[in-house]
Amino acid sequence: MSRAALLVLADGRFPAGGHAHSGGAEAAVRAGRITGAASLEDFCRGRLHTTGLVSASLAAAAALGADPVTLDAAADARTPSSALRAVARRLGRQLMRAARATWPSGELDSLAREFPKGAHQPVVLGLVARAAGLGAQDAAYCAAYESVSGPATAVVRLLSLDPFDASAVLARLAPELDLVADRAGEAARRVPSDGIEALPAVSAPLLEITAEDHATWPVRLFAS
Amino acid sequence: MKSRVDGVTTGVRATARIVARDDGRGGTSLPVLAGEGPLALRRTRATGDEARVMLVGAMSGPLGGDHLTVEADVGGGALLHVGSAAATLALPGQAKGEARYDVRLEVAAGGELRWLPEQLISARGSELYVSSRIDLARGARLVYREEQVLGRAGEEPGRLTSRLTVRLAGRPLLDQETACGPGAPGGWDGPAVLAGHRALGQLLVVRPEFTEFPAGARMLGERAALTPLAGPAVLVTAVAPDALRLRRVLDEALAAVL
Amino acid sequence: MHLDHTHDGPTAVSADAHRPDGRRRALRIGLGGPVGSGKTATVAGLCRALRDELSLAVVTNDIYTREDAEFLLREAVLPPERITAVETGACPHTAIRDDISANLEAVEDLEDEIGPLDLILVESGGDNLTATFSKGLVDAQIFVIDVAGGDDIPRKGGPGVTTADLLVVNKTDLAPYVGSDLARMAADARAQRAELPVVFQSLRTRAGVGEVAGWVRAQLAAWTA
Numbered sequence: 001m002s003r004a005a006l007l008v009l010a011d012g013r014f015p016a017g018g019h020a021h022s023g024g025a026e027a028a029v030r031a032g033r034i035t036g037a038a039s040l041e042d043f044c045r046g047r048l049h050t051t052g053l054v055s056a057s058l059a060a061a062a063a064l065g066a067d068p069v070t071l072d073a074a075a076d077a078r079t080p081s082s083a084l085r086a087v088a089r090r091l092g093r094q095l096m097r098a099a100r101a102t103w104p105s106g107e108l109d110s111l112a113r114e115f116p117k118g119a120h121q122p123v124v125l126g127l128v129a130r131a132a133g134l135g136a137q138d139a140a141y142c143a144a145y146e147s148v149s150g151p152a153t154a155v156v157r158l159l160s161l162d163p164f165d166a167s168a169v170l171a172r173l174a175p176e177l178d179l180v181a182d183r184a185g186e187a188a189r190r191v192p193s194d195g196i197e198a199l200p201a202v203s204a205p206l207l208e209i210t211a212e213d214h215a216t217w218p219v220r221l222f223a224s
Numbered sequence: 225m226k227s228r229v230d231g232v233t234t235g236v237r238a239t240a241r242i243v244a245r246d247d248g249r250g251g252t253s254l255p256v257l258a259g260e261g262p263l264a265l266r267r268t269r270a271t272g273d274e275a276r277v278m279l280v281g282a283m284s285g286p287l288g289g290d291h292l293t294v295e296a297d298v299g300g301g302a303l304l305h306v307g308s309a310a311a312t313l314a315l316p317g318q319a320k321g322e323a324r325y326d327v328r329l330e331v332a333a334g335g336e337l338r339w340l341p342e343q344l345i346s347a348r349g350s351e352l353y354v355s356s357r358i359d360l361a362r363g364a365r366l367v368y369r370e371e372q373v374l375g376r377a378g379e380e381p382g383r384l385t386s387r388l389t390v391r392l393a394g395r396p397l398l399d400q401e402t403a404c405g406p407g408a409p410g411g412w413d414g415p416a417v418l419a420g421h422r423a424l425g426q427l428l429v430v431r432p433e434f435t436e437f438p439a440g441a442r443m444l445g446e447r448a449a450l451t452p453l454a455g456p457a458v459l460v461t462a463v464a465p466d467a468l469r470l471r472r473v474l475d476e477a478l479a480a481v482l
Numbered sequence: 483m484h485l486d487h488t489h490d491g492p493t494a495v496s497a498d499a500h501r502p503d504g505r506r507r508a509l510r511i512g513l514g515g516p517v518g519s520g521k522t523a524t525v526a527g528l529c530r531a532l533r534d535e536l537s538l539a540v541v542t543n544d545i546y547t548r549e550d551a552e553f554l555l556r557e558a559v560l561p562p563e564r565i566t567a568v569e570t571g572a573c574p575h576t577a578i579r580d581d582i583s584a585n586l587e588a589v590e591d592l593e594d595e596i597g598p599l600d601l602i603l604v605e606s607g608g609d610n611l612t613a614t615f616s617k618g619l620v621d622a623q624i625f626v627i628d629v630a631g632g633d634d635i636p637r638k639g640g641p642g643v644t645t646a647d648l649l650v651v652n653k654t655d656l657a658p659y660v661g662s663d664l665a666r667m668a669a670d671a672r673a674q675r676a677e678l679p680v681v682f683q684s685l686r687t688r689a690g691v692g693e694v695a696g697w698v699r700a701q702l703a704a705w706t707a
Contacts, residue, residue, distance in 0.1 A: 015581035020571030024416060033415035046411025053409075076454035077396035080461060082441045085454060094583035157572045176410060201387060201399040202409070204417040205424050208461050212441045212449035219547045223569035223584075 005132040008102070009125075010142045012149060017094030021087065022154030022222035023047060023147065027210035029158045037165040040155050044148040044173055048180055050204035052147030054078050055122035056140040056184035057199045061191050062126020063139035068111055068119060074196045075120035081208040083215035085120075087224040093118030095125060105131035140184035144177050154222055235289025235319040238263050242294075244275055244335070246301030251275070253302075263292060274303040279341060281310060288351060289319025293326040298364075300334035308341035311373070311467075314382055316349035322383070327356040333363035343371040343423075343467050346405060350382030355389075362393040363432050366457075367482070369474060371425035373467045374404055374418075381405040381422075390428065390457075397455045398428065421447070421463035423470035429481050430457040439481075448473045450481075501593065508539075508599035509705040510589060511698060512578065512615035514642055515626035517608030520652040522550045523685050524626055524694065525605050529559035531695035536600040536702070539564040539592045541585060543577050545607040563596055574607030582619040589619075601702060611640035622701050624694070628653040633662035636670035644674050648681065648697050655684040 008014065025043065028034045034043050054075075062071050079085045096118065100108050108131050111119060118124075122143050129139035152166045183200070190198035211224060238261035247253035252275035259265040264280040279294065286292050298304045314323060325344075331337045346352060360366060370388065374381030385408070387401040402424065404412045411417055418424065434456035441451040448462035460477040464470035501507045513521050525540055532538055540560060542550040544567055551567035554560065566588045570577040577585055589602050604620055606613060615623045625646030627635050630653055636643055643649060649671055657664050664682060671680045679697065683690030 013580065015583055017581060017583045019573055019576050019581055020569050020584060022571070028415045031415075033419050039415055042411055042414035043416045044411075046414040046416035049409035049411055050417060073454075074396055074399065077390075077399040080398060080400065080451055080453060080459045081449070082451045082453075090584075090587070093587060097583050097586060154571070196396065197389060197399070201389070201401045202403060203400045205402070205461050205463050206419055206421075207416050208451075209443075209447060209449040209463065212451055213443050213446075215441070216443075220569075221546045221572040223571065 002133065003138075005103075006134055006138045006142065009128065009132055009134070010145055012153065014098060016098040017091050018146065018150055019153075020223045021091065021150055022158070022224065023151040024207045024210060024214070024224070025151035025154045026158060026220060026222045027214040029155065031210065034155060034159070036159070037161065037169055040152060040161065040166065041169045041172060044151055044169060045176065046204055047151060047207065048144060048148050048173060048176060050202045051207060052144045053180050053184060053200050053202055055143040055147055056180055057187045058120065058122040059126040059129065059139040059143040060136040060184045060188035061199060062123045063129045063134065063136040064188050064191070065130070066188070066191050066196075068123050068127060069114065070196055071123045071126075072115070072119045074199060075123060078201050078203070079120070080203070081211045083211045083224065084208065087211075088120045088122075089115075089118035091118075091121040092124040095121055095128060099124070099128040099131060103128065103131040107131060136188055137181060137185045140181040140188070141177070144180045144184065148173055148177070158221065235287060235291060235317060235323065236261055236285065237291045239293040239295065240265055240279070242277055242296040242304065242306065243299075244297070244302040244304035245299040252304060263294060274305050274338075276305045276307070279306065279308040281308070281312060285315070286312075286323035286325055286352060287315050287317025287319065288323050289317050289321050290323040291326070292324070293328065295328045296330070296337060296339070298331045298335040298337045300332045303336045303338075305338040306341065311342040312344045314344065314346050314350040314352040314384065316347070316351070316382070322351035322353050325352060325354045327354070329356070329358040331358075331360050331364035331366055333361040336365035338367045340367065340369050343373045344384075344386075345373045345376060346382040346384040347376055348380045348382055350384075352382065352384050354384070354386040356387070358388075358390040360390065360392045360397070360430060364392075364430065365432070366428065366430040367478070368428040369425065369478070371423065371467065371470055371474070372402065372404070374422045383407050388426065390430075392430065392455055392457075397430070397457060398453055398459060400426070418463060421465060423464045423467045425462050425464075425470050425474050427460040427474050427477055427481075428457060430455075432456055434458065444473055444477055448477065450477060505598065506706070508589070508593060508602045509702050510602045510604055510620045511701065512604045512606065512620035512623040513626060514578065514606040514613050514615060514623060514646070515608070516610060516631055519608070519626045519628040519631060520685065521605050521608065521626045522553050524624070524650060524652065524683070525603050526554060526557050526559045527685055527691050528603060528695055528698060529554070531691065532601065532698065533560060537598060538601040538603065539566070539596065539599055541588045541592070541602060541604045542567045543570050543574050543585065543605060543607040545570060545574050546572065550605060550607075564592070566592055570607055574609045575613040578604070578606045578615045578619060579613065580616075582616045585619050601698070611635070611638070611642050614641045614645065621705065622647040624648045624650055626650045626652055629657045629662040629664065629667070630660045633664075633667050636667050636674060639674045643671070646678070647701075648679050648694070649675060650690070650694060651680065651682045653684060654682045654689060655686045
């Protein structure tokens with residue numbers, strides 16, 4: 001294995017569809033809840049410790065070899081918004097496509113057959129990490145980072161925020177990313193003994209609520 | 225009950241248990257209705273074929289160190305409605321550590337549970353972990369409401385963590401945790417999570433008919449959304465500035481769904 | 483002009499010329515070009531010209547709305563199930579060049595849901611002169627510019643003007659009003675593009691419309707040969 005594979009997978013330019021999604025930031029900008037770097041940081045911090053932690057845990061568990069079908073059902077239960085479930089599956093399918101071309105693997109082929117319309121993205125991400133020779137912690141880092149890098153990039157476009165400010169926000173969140181990746185890895189390692197409920201289920205009510213609204217907007221820059 | 229071990233005050237441990245069964249005459253009987261300590265249960269006048277139970281808080285609780293459990297088991301053909309006489313107030317206690325409140329609900333195929341208690345209020349300085357587990361058989365029906373209010377009027381909230389895990393036929397249907405208040409992971413009051421709202425609630429309706437006629441997602445005002453789950457169920461998620469406005473949204477949703 | 487279409491097993495996931503069931507997939511043609519040059523109108527013209535002889539579908543890449551898809555629906559150039567919109571997160575060129583995953587899902591879903599297709603037109607969101615389609619997404623591309631955008635565009639070149647398989651210079655009926663020199667545009671385009679074809683089109687006078695459709699037919703003939 002090469003640790004550098006993590007850089008390929010976590011690169012924002014990895015062609016897996018993320019660029020069209022704001023992680024709820026577009027709705028928060030419209031509602032006046034994100035107006036600059038400080039509120040972007042608050043938004044990202046909240047997202048990191050909720051959906052970010054949940055995604056990181058699912059990814060880590062998948063990377064450790066937990067049954068992807070069980071993990072996908074666990075992801076469904078942790079994603080009450082039907083709009084967000086649809087987004088998670090769409091992104092899972094897009095990631096699957098990019099990953100199969102990048103790191104061909106029998107496990108990815110069989111997951112693609114099991115979920116032709118896409119499994120939840122974090123579950124796919126965990127299996128992609130395996131295919132790339134990466135570990136559970138790497139998968140958790142990747143998921144946790146995506147949970148904040150997506151909104152940060154989107155807000156640069158939505159508010160014409162200074163891109164240096166957005167990068168500084170991500171850098172300030174780094175210690176918390178470490179914590180979340182650690183927690184996710186610990187939770188994932190408990191799955192074989194404690195079952196799927198060992199995985200965190202922390203939710204962000206406003207992300208769930210506003211996702212349903214955003215999905216109905218006739219004019220928007222981002223798909224979610 | 226409150227006990228002293230080696231001179232250290234420990235909290236109260238108490239369990240209340242309700243068992244509801246089809247009485248064979250078109251109604252619901254309650255072969256078990258057992259309160260304990262601060263958890264008192266009263267059977268109130270029933271309407272139609274349902275049995276109605278009121279959870280009466282004989283003491284203000286839960287306090288730090290307490291461990292309270294409420295269990296309900298609803299059999300096939302039984303219809304149980306559970307309410308509470310007043311809001312539950314989480315307060316700091318003399319005993320060390322967080323308080324724990326466990327809710328364990330089980331509904332058999334053809335049974336129905338309407339779990340509609342009053343709010344849970346997290347008072348300043350309190351630390352409470354709520355764990356609600358609901359196990360439903362395929363064909364069970366459920367209306368479940370939970371509301372959390374962060375602090376009494378104008379008060380800072382305590383630390384409140386609440387996890388709701390619902391399984392249908394052994395498979396996860398809904399798994400949600402909220403963690404708020406001092407010491408909760410960062411961003412809990414930020415623009416992604418609560419954004420200053422002090423009341424949050426969920427209304428879950430599980431009904432076999434949703435398999436054939438799934439509900440569509442829709443907004444209920446600006447701060448609440450109804451969404452179909454991946455199963456025969458809908459969930460209303462709502463945030464509001466205060467308990468009153470939260471209840472108004474959930475009541476409207478309840479009326480629309482029932 | 484065509485890619486080297488080889489079937490390289492289950493991991494070939496984008497440019498592969500075959501569908502999972504082994505059948506040859508639809509030919510995909512991309513239409514790019516600056517905002518307002520008439521891409522959507524050209525797509526509509528192609529649909530009207532070809533829909534009776536071919537099974538075809540359209541994917542639009544709007545910048546921030548479903549407006550292009552809705553224009554095509556309103557004009558009823560194709561039944562609604564044959565038109566899909568992809569959202570691009572404010573970066574239309576990313577969705578057709580750097581990260582084509584959403585567009586590939588869209589073309590595959592169209593073939594899955596409405597059965598065998600001969601041709602899928604993928605319309606880019608209006609962007610700039612450098613936006614081109616990835617070879618993983620389309621088999622050939624048309625670049626649409628218009629005379630009102632300035633008659634110096636062919637001279638300036640750029641990836642779209644220089645390398646597109648077909649360059650369409652649109653709205654030629656406006657040339658006298660905006661002071662554009664069509665002869666000069668034609669000469670500049672020839673200089674930039676060598677043998678690659680150029681069509682001067684006016685959707686109002688219908689000039690050139692048949693030529694564009696004819697070019698598409700020729701691509702399809704080569705694809706299915």
